[in-house]
Amino acid sequence: MSQLLTAIVLTITVMSYNVENLFHPSQDSLNPDTEFTINGSHRWSYTRYNHKLEHIAQVIANVDDSHPYLVGLNEVESAQCLSDLCRKMPHYPYRYLHQDSPDKRGIDVALLYDSIHCRILSAEFMRIPLDSGQTTRDVLYAQTVVDKSDTLHVFVCHLPSQLGGQQNSRWKREKVKQIIRQKVGTIINSLPNARIVVLGDMNASPAEDLLPLHNLMLQFPSTEGTHKYQSVWTCLDQFYISESLQNRSSVIIFSAPWLQEEDARYLDTRPKRTFIGFQYNRNGYSDHLPILLRL
Numbered sequence: 421m422s423q424l425l426t427a428i429v430l431t432i433t434v435m436s437y438n439v440e441n442l443f444h445p446s447q448d449s450l451n452p453d454t455e456f457t458i459n460g461s462h463r464w465s466y467t468r469y470n471h472k473l474e475h476i477a478q479v480i481a482n483v484d485d486s487h488p489y490l491v492g493l494n495e496v497e498s499a500q501c502l503s504d505l506c507r508k509m510p511h512y513p514y515r516y517l518h519q520d521s522p523d524k525r526g527i528d529v530a531l532l533y534d535s536i537h538c539r540i541l542s543a544e545f546m547r548i549p550l551d552s553g554q555t556t557r558d559v560l561y562a563q564t565v566v567d568k569s570d571t572l573h574v575f576v577c578h579l580p581s582q583l584g585g586q587q588n589s590r591w592k593r594e595k596v597k598q599i600i601r602q603k604v605g606t607i608i609n610s611l612p613n614a615r616i617v618v619l620g621d622m623n624a625s626p627a628e629d630l631l632p633l634h635n636l637m638l639q640f641p642s643t644e645g646t647h648k649y650q651s652v653w654t655c656l657d658q659f660y661i662s663e664s665l666q667n668r669s670s671v672i673i674f675s676a677p678w679l680q681e682e683d684a685r686y687l688d689t690r691p692k693r694t695f696i697g698f699q700y701n702r703n704g705y706s707d708h709l710p711i712l713l714r715l
Contacts, residue, residue, distance in 0.1 A: 432566055432715045433484045436619040436657050438494040438578070438646075438708035439476050440694055441527070442501050445469050448526065456497075461698060468702075472694060473501075475705045477508035480532075483674050483712055487512050489566055491532035492576035492619045494708075502530055517562055519545040522555040529560050529576045529620060539565045546603065548596050556580045556592065559600060570615055572715075573607055575600055577620040586624070593623060597630060604633060608662070616662035617713065625654045633660035636671040636713070646673055646709045651686040659713045674710045 443456030445464050456464040480491060491514075496502060502516040517540070518530040533540065541563040548556050560576040577600065580592035600618060607614050618633060626637035637655040645653030659671055680689040681703075693707035694700070 430567060430569075432490075432572075433486075433488040434574070434617060434619065434659075434713040434715065435480065435483060435488040435491045435710055436494075436576075436621075436659065436713075437476075437479065437491065437710035438621045438657060438706060439472075439496065440706035440708065441495055442472060442476070442493075442505075443469075443497045443526075444500050444504075448498060462695060462700070468700065470504075471702060473505050473508050476505060479674075479679070479705060479710060481509060481512070482676070483710060487534070488712070489534040489537050490564070490572075490574060492560075492574070493530045493532065494576075494578040494621045495527045496530045497526055497528070502532070506532070517543050517560060519558065519560075521545070521558040522547075523557045524555055527557065527578075529557055529578050531560055531562055531574065531576050533562075533564060537567050541565060541571065546599060548599060550580075550592055550595060554592070556596070559596065561603060573614055573616045575603075575616075575618040575620075577618065577622075579621065579623045581623050590624075601630065604630075604662075608632065613664045614662060615664050615715075616660075617665070618660040619658070619711075619713070621656050621708065622658045623656055625656070626658050630660045633662055634666055635660050636669070637711075639671075640673070644673060644675075646691075646711060647707060648683070648686075648690045651688075655711075657708055657711050659711060661713070665715060668715060670714050672712050672714075674712055679705050679709060 445458050445466050447457050454460045455462050499518050502518055506514045513535045514532045515535045516532050521528045543562045546559040557578045562574050564572050579596050582589050626635050629635045637658045645655045646657040681692040683690040691707050691709055692704050694704040
């Protein structure tokens, strides 16, 4: 009797999401987060905080048929925020990687991972030395084995903002990229076929590859993006992948209608953010749209 052999192809979803100021309402003695406290300028109450957590959990739970195995997050204040977020998703076995960084606003990068399907081999929080005593977020580098397959090397980053002007601040972002390139080069020298993913908010349009990695967001037209400033959409949030993943990957911007609202001033739509200035939007999610990488 002949046997029919069926190949089962596993698709892994990796998510990148800038969640826009996920702060715990209590005053953190280690971080200057007075704006997002109960008595701060944003009147950041526990009710608003919990509503924000529920909205982020809603996004993560609805971006895929099941759920993303890896979720890189930007603008998270503390491990407490991540612990509370995981409790909002009791059906998913998420754990997290996080470390307080020297960022002057007290916001960090983090990685959620499905603890059943993903095994973390190692994690490193790469400190970024800037000139003149300036500080920025760490870059999180993690090695993870997904479903007992090959190791995936994941970098989660949130590059310095364009505060002070795009060109005047560019050197800061280039410094972070240089450090990532050096680490990627070390990995590839030891493992030429290593599977590498760099993700996060790059705070600039996707103008180039991060050699030897390819920027997947270069394929999107100028009318699409993850963040909108006035009338201009830009893919600030990006995925870079190694050559070993290029023929087995696809990327989308998760632009569900419920994540957006009408933009009366600049027409079309815009991300439904939590705050516009100091005006609180109870129905808001983030000023960024998430992006998904399917491998």
